[in-house]
Amino acid sequence: MQKLVRGIHSFQSGYFATHRQLFEQLSTAGQQPETLFVTCSDSRVDPNLITAAPPGELFVVRNAGNIIPHPDLPGGTAASIEYAVEVLGVEDVIVCGHTQCGAIEAILHPERAAGLPFLARWLAQAGNVKRIVDERYADLAPEARITAAVEENVLAQLENLREFPFVARRLEAGKLRLSGWVFKLSTGEVFDYDPVRGEFVLLAGSEGA
Numbered sequence: 001m002q003k004l005v006r007g008i009h010s011f012q013s014g015y016f017a018t019h020r021q022l023f024e025q026l027s028t029a030g031q032q033p034e035t036l037f038v039t040c041s042d043s044r045v046d047p048n049l050i051t052a053a054p055p056g057e058l059f060v061v062r063n064a065g066n067i068i069p070h071p072d073l074p075g076g077t078a079a080s081i082e083y084a085v086e087v088l089g090v091e092d093v094i095v096c097g098h099t100q101c102g103a104i105e106a107i108l109h110p111e112r113a114a115g116l117p118f119l120a121r122w123l124a125q126a127g128n129v130k131r132i133v134d135e136r137y138a139d140l141a142p143e144a145r146i147t148a149a150v151e152e153n154v155l156a157q158l159e160n161l162r163e164f165p166f167v168a169r170r171l172e173a174g175k176l177r178l179s180g181w182v183f184k185l186s187t188g189e190v191f192d193y194d195p196v197r198g199e200f201v202l203l204a205g206s207e208g209a
């Protein structure tokens with residue numbers, strides 16, 4: 001933890017000192033983020049870093065596997081989504097999965113979550129992803145199957161999002177856009193789901209290796 005304390009000092013004398021006005025404005029005017037960013041808790045995925053978004057721009061919800069539970073189930077994820085959409089009035093919702101996702105691997109191999117009842121119950125909500133992958137991607141090599149599952153999971157969670165009445169209302173009114181992204185850890189690239197092409201395509205401006 002000492003590393004983090006040193007980091008705080010470095011933040012205060014560096015980034016904060018050069019962005020003091022931004023923080024003052026955020027503290028007096030409140031937050032007005034334009035985007036709700038739903039992603040995995042994985043330590044290797046950093047929403048603000050990969051989008052170069054300063055404080056105040058992204059309202060972030062994170063959990064294991066970037067899962068959006070069914071609207072009938074109360075919980076922190078649903079509460080945060082409701083607040084972002086209904087109160088903050090975000091214009092965009094991005095659900096962002098990532099390669100090498102441990103949660104997705106556990107969805108494909110539920111035995112890996114044995115002995116972890118909370119995780120197992122949480123991931124069971126994405127059980128249809130396993131079914132889709134078993135049906136459509138059985139021939140793929142293990143690594144490619146996981147990436148396919150990461151993508152299918154993003155699409156499944158976007159569907160869950162549409163089930164929330166307040167999301168459906170805003171979509172119908174043209175006041176909300178939904179996007180599905182996948183962050184590729186090994187290259188830093190971000191892929192965006194293109195519903196016309198029916199596939200994830202490299203985002204323009206994305207810096208790849």
Ligand SMILES: [Zn+2]
Nearest residue numbers: 040042101102
């Ligand atoms: Zn993950």
